[in-house]
Structures are given as C-alpha cells and as structure tokens.
Amino acid sequence: MLTDMLEARILPTHTPELFVAAVRGAAQLLRTGEVIALPTETVYGLAANALDAAAVERIFAIKGRPTCNPIIVHVADLQMARRCVADWPLLAAKLGAAFWAGPLTLVLPRSPEIPDAVTAGGLTVGIRWPSHRFVQAVICECGFPLAAPSANRSNELSSTKAEHVRKSLGFRIPLIVDGGQTQVGIESTVLDISVKPPRVLRRGMIHAESLLAVTGELAAASCPSVEPLRSPGMLLKHYAPAAKLLILQWSDDNDLRLQLSRRTNPASQTHIIAHTHIPLGGESTRVAVIAHDPEAFARAIYAELHRCDEDGADLIVVEALPNSPEWHGITDRLKRASA
Numbered sequence: 001m002l003t004d005m006l007e008a009r010i011l012p013t014h015t016p017e018l019f020v021a022a023v024r025g026a027a028q029l030l031r032t033g034e035v036i037a038l039p040t041e042t043v044y045g046l047a048a049n050a051l052d053a054a055a056v057e058r059i060f061a062i063k064g065r066p067t068c069n070p071i072i073v074h075v076a077d078l079q080m081a082r083r084c085v086a087d088w089p090l091l092a093a094k095l096g097a098a099f100w101a102g103p104l105t106l107v108l109p110r111s112p113e114i115p116d117a118v119t120a121g122g123l124t125v126g127i128r129w130p131s132h133r134f135v136q137a138v139i140c141e142c143g144f145p146l147a148a149p150s151a152n153r154s155n156e157l158s159s160t161k162a163e164h165v166r167k168s169l170g171f172r173i174p175l176i177v178d179g180g181q182t183q184v185g186i187e188s189t190v191l192d193i194s195v196k197p198p199r200v201l202r203r204g205m206i207h208a209e210s211l212l213a214v215t216g217e218l219a220a221a222s223c224p225s226v227e228p229l230r231s232p233g234m235l236l237k238h239y240a241p242a243a244k245l246l247i248l249q250w251s252d253d254n255d256l257r258l259q260l261s262r263r264t265n266p267a268s269q270t271h272i273i274a275h276t277h278i279p280l281g282g283e284s285t286r287v288a289v290i291a292h293d294p295e296a297f298a299r300a301i302y303a304e305l306h307r308c309d310e311d312g313a314d315l316i317v318v319e320a321l322p323n324s325p326e327w328h329g330i331t332d333r334l335k336r337a338s339a
C-alpha cells in the first residue's frame with residue numbers, strides 16, 4: 001500500500017564517493033521495478049524502467065496521473081534513443097546533434113519495445129537525452145531507458161529541489177536522490193516531429209527560434225488558451241501553486257498598490273515576484289526579486305512559487321515577462337499557473 005510506506009531515504013551526491021554510491025543504490029532499486037526520484041537538469045524526475053510496464057504503471061499510481069498522459073523516456077546515448085523509436089529520421093539526427101544532451105524532448109513513432117503504459121496507448125513516444133550527469137550515470141548503470149515524468153503529484157508544481165520532492169511524494173517512494181537545485185528549472189521543450197511541419201507541444205528554454213534554425217519550418221505556435229489537446233501536459237491548468245497567481249505590470253509602488261486594491265481584500269497575504277520594478281514590501285506583502293535574465297528566472301521561479309505556498313500566501317503577483325523568444329517557455333508556465 002502506498003500509504004504504509006516509510007519516508008523515502010534521501011541520498012546526497014555532492015562528493016565523488018556519494019555520487020557513485022547513489023548511482024548504485026538508484027540502479028539497484030530500478031532493476032527490481034521500483035520507482036524513485038532523481039535529479040535531471042530541468043526538474044526532478046520520478047523514474048522507472050521504461051521497458052517494464054508494471055513499473056511504469058506504478059508511476060501513474062504514485063503521481064495520481066491520468067492514464068491518458070504519456071511519459072517521456074530518458075536515454076543516455078543515441079543508440080538507446082533509436083531503440084525506442086520505429087525509425088530515426090534525418091531531422092531527429094539533426095535535432096539531437098544540435099540540442100542533446102539537453103532539455104529537448106522529441107516525439108516520434110514508437111518502437112514495439114516501448115510498453116503501452118509509457119505512451120498512454122498512443123503510437124508515438126517522447127524521447128529525451130538529459131544532460132544531468134547523475135541521471136546519465138544511472139541509465140548507463142541500468143542499461144535500460146528510464147520513463148520519468150516530473151517528480152510531483154499530478155497538477156502540482158514540478159520539483160527543482162529534493163526537498164520539494166520529499167514534501168510531495170516522500171511517503172510514496174523508497175528513494176530520493178539529492179542533486180541540489182536543478183540548473184534549467186522548467187520542464188523540457190516538447191517537439192513533435194512525427195508530424196510535418198514539426199510542432200512544439202510544450203514550450204521550454206529551447207525556444208522556437210533555436211528550433212527553427214534546425215528544422216527550417218515549424219507549425220505556428222499558439223498560446224496555451226487556444227492550444228488543441230495534442231499533449232495532455234498542454235492542459236491550461238497545470239504546473240500550479242496552491243495560491244492564486246496573477247501576472248501584472250506596474251510602473252511604481254502607487255500603480256501596483258492601486259491595481260492590487262482593485263483585486264484583493266487588504267488582509268490577504270500577498271507575495272510579489274519582481275525582476276525589474278521592485279516594489280516595497282509591507283505588512284501583508286512579501287517581495288522576492290529574481291534577476292532580469294531568462295535563464296536565472298527559469299532556474300529560480302518554481303522554488304519561489306513553492307516558497308510562497310509554504311509561507312501561506314493567498315495571492316502571488318508575478319511581474320509580467322518580456323515578450324521575446326527566450327522568455328516564452330517561462331511565460332507559458334506562468335500563464336498555466338494563473339489559469
């Protein structure tokens with residue numbers, strides 16, 4: 001029973017000896033069909049042997065994930081990627097050469113080796129070669145690919161620290177590997193290349209402009225609210241903190257105060273996340289400032305949202321982001337969080 005489990009062991013990785021021991025411990029559990037949490041460069045993953053249908057089904061149970069939502073398969077080299085798919089087109093080779101190892105998931109027709117549980121019964125599979133050294137080492141040690149969604153209960157915020165995983169899933173899994181704060185901070189870009197022209201199913205830090213340079217064509221990007229449901233992760237309400245989230249633009253403190261007074265009652269506990277117009281805090285207002293830089297912002301935003309929830313915020317106000325390609329992945333997540 002899930003509820004009878006002891007709290008997960010947390011294995012650190014910050015010395016070479018600890019790293020090796022954690023790789024061995026993780027691989028041992030994965031080989032026996034267990035589900036564990038481990039770091040990737042984007043967010044923490046909830047991993048199981050992708051070729052073991054029963055193990056993958058347990059991921060769904062642990063997350064409370066709808067069975068119609070397919071799971072990304074993580075590989076550690078091109079040969080393993082090719083084994084997961086029916087065919088390896090030139091475009092996949094080009095995209096792999098340009099962006100792997102890294103935060104890009106390619107959707108391609110699946111190979112028969114991939115169980116139905118992974119693809120939600122669909123004909124395609126999402127493949128990603130993560131750049132994080134720990135998950136790479138575990139995949140190599142296991143010799144099989146890892147199915148891994150983000151390590152959080154379904155519809156909650158993704159985890160960018162081991163502590164986030166412990167809070168969400170600590171009593172549901174036997175092991176959490178602590179790799180510190182993740183580098184990228186939001187989930188991978190998901191690109192469907194089983195269709196022509198290729199189509200971005202989920203925006204991320206590898207943005208449309210960079211993809212276009214390799215693909216030469218891309219289906220028109222659409223904003224989340226009008227996106228047809230090609231990928232269940234595109235559901236508008238997703239990646240959300242418990243508090244209500246608003247995206248606002250303000251010129252100075254007075255302007256912000258005015259906008260807030262129209263929307264909230266004075267007693268509400270408001271947290272503001274800013275990057276250019278830094279407001280003054282007050283009685284019921286806390287302010288966090290993240291550097292005005294897309295990479296830094298992506299890395300920090302989920303931890304900041306987790307903190308707002310922990311502090312019991314009712315309302316989170318995030319300063320609107322610039323409308324340029326390198327910010328689009330982050331804007332996408334904030335829009336979903338505010339839906």
Ligand code: TXA
Nearest residue numbers: 042045070071072124125126149150187188231232233
């Ligand atoms: O960065 C990431 O992608 C993280 C780390 C752990 O790798 N994983 C992650 O997985 O975010 P998850 O399950 O939380 O989100 C995967 C997204 C979902 O929106 C899912 O619907 C979509 O990818 N997806 C997976 N396989 C797909 C497929 N065959 N066709 C269409 N969409 C797919």
Ligand code: MG
Nearest residue numbers: 149150151158
């Ligand atoms: Mg997720």
